Amino acid sequence: xxxxTQLDSQxxxxxxxxxxxxxxxxxxxxVYLFWYVQYPNQGLQxxxxxxxxxxxxxxxxxxxxxxxxxxxSFHLRKPSVHISDTAEYxxxxxxxxxxxxxKLVFGQGTRLTINP
Amino acid sequence: GAVVSQHPSWVxxxxxxxxxxxxxxxxxxxxxxxxxRQFPKQSLMLMATSNEGSKATYExxxxxxKFLINHASLTLSTLTVTSAHPEDSSFYICSATxxxxxEAFFGQGTRLTVV
Numbered sequence: 001x002x003x004x005t006q007l008d009s010q011x012x013x014x015x016x017x018x019x020x021x022x023x024x025x026x027x028x029x030x031v032y033l034f035w036y037v038q039y040p041n042q043g044l045q046x047x048x049x050x051x052x053x054x055x056x057x058x059x060x061x062x063x064x065x066x067x068x069x070x071x072x073s074f075h076l077r078k079p080s081v082h083i084s085d086t087a088e089y090x091x092x093x094x095x096x097x098x099x100x101x102x103k104l105v106f107g108q109g110t111r112l113t114i115n116p
Numbered sequence: 117g118a119v120v121s122q123h124p125s126w127v128x129x130x131x132x133x134x135x136x137x138x139x140x141x142x143x144x145x146x147x148x149x150x151x152x153r154q155f156p157k158q159s160l161m162l163m164a165t166s167n168e169g170s171k172a173t174y175e176x177x178x179x180x181x182k183f184l185i186n187h188a189s190l191t192l193s194t195l196t197v198t199s200a201h202p203e204d205s206s207f208y209i210c211s212a213t214x215x216x217x218x219e220a221f222f223g224q225g226t227r228l229t230v231v
Contacts, residue, residue, distance in 0.1 A: 043122070043224040090159065101218055105162075109158070
């Protein structure tokens with residue numbers, strides 16, 4: 001079984017400042033890792049994913065994340081945030097399978113609020 | 117990119133009635149679809165996994181007779197909330213994946229309000 005812990009429920013940041021959203025996971029098997037963004041009353045949009053290879057993953061909207069196997073972490077970062085980045089961010093994990101994506105286990109979410 | 121369309125976006129129904137939510141993959145064949153439920157200011161909780169042509173696999177604690185899932189084709193899965201009650205009010209989100217995909221693609225969600 002897998003579990004995901006997002007260490008911060010809310011993160012307030014000033015516009016143009018850097019931000020890091022923390023995510024730790026637990027799993028007895030190899031996993032895929034994801035970060036999603038959710039705007040109010042909408043579905044989830046994939047920011048980035050780690051499947052294998054380079055531990056630094058670049059995603060959309062200037063976000064990146066680093067997979068750290070020894071610390072079982074997958075923290076999300078952005079060097080300079082915009083007002084439009086205000087949203088809920090979810091870290092998620094799934095098991096690996098030879099065919100097709102597996103069910104996702106989500107963290108509790110982090111509310112990122114960008115202040116002018 | 118892969119597009120998943122969920123319909124309706126929002127629905128209000130009376131207590132005791134049933135509501136059907138559709139999840140369609142528009143440009144790929146979805147061998148597996150997932151249904152999630154999200155309460156306000158909370159995370160997504162998986163309700164069930166459905167594979168095309170098979171019975172859905174429900175997560176522990178989810179009433180299969182209340183939340184009927186049908187995945188009769190490679191592009192459509194439906195979730196029917198039967199005899200809905202106010203406590204069923206929630207945001208329901210589906211996702212779909214093809215056989216070669218490493219990620220699932222999400223619909224835009226359905227806001228259900230039972231009055």
